[in-house]
Amino acid sequence: MNMNELIIKKRDGGRLNEKEIRYFVEGYTGGVIPDYQASALLMAVYFNGLDHDETVIMTKVMRDSGDVVNLSEIPGIKVDKHSTGGVGDKTTLIAGPLTAACGVPVAKMSGRGLGFTGGTVDKLESIRGFRTAVDEDDFHSQIKEIGIAVTGQTAHVAPADKKIYALRDVTGTVDCLGLIASSVMSKKLASGSDAILLDVKCGDGAFMEDIESAEELAKLMCEIGNADGKPTAAVITDMNQPLGNAVGNSLEVIEAVETLKGRGPEDITELSVFLAGCMIFLGGKARSREDGVRMAREALNSGRGLSKLEEMIGRQGGDTGVISDYSLFGEALCRADLVADASLAGYIYQIKARTIGIASQQLGAGRTRKEDSVDMNAGIYLHKKVGDEVREGDVIATLYSDDEEKLKAGLEKASSAFVISTEPAARPEVIKKVIGI
Ligand code: URA
Numbered sequence: 001m002n003m004n005e006l007i008i009k010k011r012d013g014g015r016l017n018e019k020e021i022r023y024f025v026e027g028y029t030g031g032v033i034p035d036y037q038a039s040a041l042l043m044a045v046y047f048n049g050l051d052h053d054e055t056v057i058m059t060k061v062m063r064d065s066g067d068v069v070n071l072s073e074i075p076g077i078k079v080d081k082h083s084t085g086g087v088g089d090k091t092t093l094i095a096g097p098l099t100a101a102c103g104v105p106v107a108k109m110s111g112r113g114l115g116f117t118g119g120t121v122d123k124l125e126s127i128r129g130f131r132t133a134v135d136e137d138d139f140h141s142q143i144k145e146i147g148i149a150v151t152g153q154t155a156h157v158a159p160a161d162k163k164i165y166a167l168r169d170v171t172g173t174v175d176c177l178g179l180i181a182s183s184v185m186s187k188k189l190a191s192g193s194d195a196i197l198l199d200v201k202c203g204d205g206a207f208m209e210d211i212e213s214a215e216e217l218a219k220l221m222c223e224i225g226n227a228d229g230k231p232t233a234a235v236i237t238d239m240n241q242p243l244g245n246a247v248g249n250s251l252e253v254i255e256a257v258e259t260l261k262g263r264g265p266e267d268i269t270e271l272s273v274f275l276a277g278c279m280i281f282l283g284g285k286a287r288s289r290e291d292g293v294r295m296a297r298e299a300l301n302s303g304r305g306l307s308k309l310e311e312m313i314g315r316q317g318g319d320t321g322v323i324s325d326y327s328l329f330g331e332a333l334c335r336a337d338l339v340a341d342a343s344l345a346g347y348i349y350q351i352k353a354r355t356i357g358i359a360s361q362q363l364g365a366g367r368t369r370k371e372d373s374v375d376m377n378a379g380i381y382l383h384k385k386v387g388d389e390v391r392e393g394d395v396i397a398t399l400y401s402d403d404e405e406k407l408k409a410g411l412e413k414a415s416s417a418f419v420i421s422t423e424p425a426a427r428p429e430v431i432k433k434v435i436g437i
Contacts, residue, residue: 003027003037010044018057025061028167029160035167042164042173050178052220058178059224062186065160069136069192074143076105079283080193081275082184084208084217085117086201087357088242092120092150093256094264094272095279097308100148101299102276102292104283107143109153109191113366113374115169116205116357118252121152126250126329126376130318146311158186175207177217185224188232195282196225196232199275202432203240205353211236211432222436231282233437237271238428241351241386244268248365248379248400250329257323260306265385267430273297276305278437289437332377332400334407338415345392346420348384355417356380363401363410375402380414387427390420 001023010016016024024041027033050058071078079099083089096106110120110132121132132152134142142149155162161183168174168183188196198221201207202214218234225232244265246255258264259272277286277293286292299305306323314320322328360366364375381398384390397414401407 003033003041007037007040007044010041010048013048015051016054021054021057022061025058025065025160025164029065029163038164038167039171042168042171042179045179046173046176049176050182055178055182055220056224056227058182059185059189062158062160062164062182063189066158066190067156068190069157071107071140071143071192074105074107074140076103077195077283078105078107078143078193079195079197079279080108080188080191081197081199081279082188083199084180084184084201084206086239086243087117087205087353087360088244088247088252089118089201090123090244090246090252090256090268091199091272091275093123093253093309094259094268094305095276096148096150097260097312098272098276098296098299098305099279099283100146101304101308102280102295103147103285104280105143106148106279107139107191107193108148108150109157110150111153116354116361116366118247118249118366120150122374123249123252124150124318126253127313127318127322128328130313131316134316142315146308146315148308148312149316150312153187158190161186177213177220180207181217181220181224185221188225189228189230194230196230197275197278197282198222198232198234200234200236201239202236203238203353204350205242205357206239215433215435218435226436233278233282234435235275235278235431236433236435238430238432239353240428242353242356242382243271243430245382245385246379247356247360247382248363249374249376251379251381251400253322254326254329257306257309260300260309262300271430273300274431281437330377332375333402334404335398335400336407336411337395338397338399338411340390340392340394340396342392344396344415344418344420345390346422347424348386348388348390348418349421349425350419351382351386352417352419356382356414359399359410359413359417362413363399363406364403378402378406380410385427387425389424
């Protein structure tokens with residue numbers, strides 16, 4: 001077998017068998033197959049797709065490329081949650097503590113932001129002292145003691161995905177259904193949780209822009225998880241505007257804390273409580289999904305979710321003072337308001353999430369290259385959301401950065417994200433569809 005034959009086979013619409021997929025994944029991960037051949041194969045896959053069997057095999061081979069974490073010594077049904085990536089998505093920081101507060105252990109390995117989407121690990125690192133690198137023993141004992149740990153993904157979990165995803169990110173081959181499904185599920189199946197909840201984003205700021213492809217992706221991932229013996233469900237959620245009002249690392253942590261205090265934006269509150277409800281049901285602590293949602297809401301209203309977040313921050317070395325004193329996050333050196341001129345007056349019809357994500361990245365909140373550092377206080381606070389009326393002179397958004405040049409670039413980009421209509425626009429439903437639960 002050689003790589004050139006595989007590329008030609010896939011280029012001509014052929015189907016790769018298990019031996020061939022293994023040859024590619026193991027060869028590329030091991031450094032035997034060069035980037036240029038791997039890129040060519042990925043592009044052939046991008047154009048011709050992976051069929052069901054190829055996707056299942058790809059998932060299995062990538063899962064087995066590293067350690068498959070064993071959490072069985074931790075009592076209870078451990079539930080993981082994964083978002084396919086969005087803008088302003090801080091639900092892990094809210095749904096995780098709510099779920100744990102209801103007795104379901106949450107063992108969460110999260111990623112960093114790359115491109116226009118944010119990552120939970122970067123957000124948590126905006127809290128002074130917070131450790132996202134936790135060794136396995138400590139990870140286990142933390143979950144046993146307080147019921148939740150949110151850490152970075154170790155290099156030993158699905159290393160093949162890590163390497164292939166980095167290549168896809170720079171070769172225009174990310175938004176391919178079979179590649180996304182196998183990438184997400186290989187990590188999830190290797191991470192050791194017993195049940196999985198997927199938040200599949202849909203819209204302009206997501207890899208899946210329409211509901212049909214989001215549903216196809218969601219169903220495929222659920223099927224892969226269930227076939228592996230891990231109950232898997234999915235919620236398809238809106239990404240036609242950023243989630244909540246805050247985009248950027250410390251801004252999003254503050255919004256998560258506010259939400260756990262009962263003062264969060266409506267969309268982020270509704271989605272986080274719903275996701276937590278599904279996780280509580282999957283974790284066997286609720287009789288139904290609705291019962292789970294009721295329990296999650298009670299944990300929010302009673303403040304038990306907030307206490308759980310505080311406990312987690314403290315256990316992972318972070319400064320718990322941030323819960324009551326947001327000034328401990330520090331402040332960006334520069335800020336500017338985006339003020340509506342005549343062209344932005346009317347009703348907000350859409351806020352292009354991808355554009356806001358790119359603007360936030362330009363402000364310094366995200367990376368252009370993997371090795372870039374992140375400005376923890378950079379980002380965007382949206383004062384208006386879809387459906388709101390805007391009058392000339394209103395402040396639509398406030399932008400933060402440590403650099404005047406970046407602030408200017410971010411401001412120009414962010415102003416192009418707003419689509420205005422003369423008629424009042426309906427507020428989009430944040431939860432579009434639920435699958436498998
Ligand atoms: N998230 C992942 O983990 N992988 C993808 O391919 C896309 C989103």
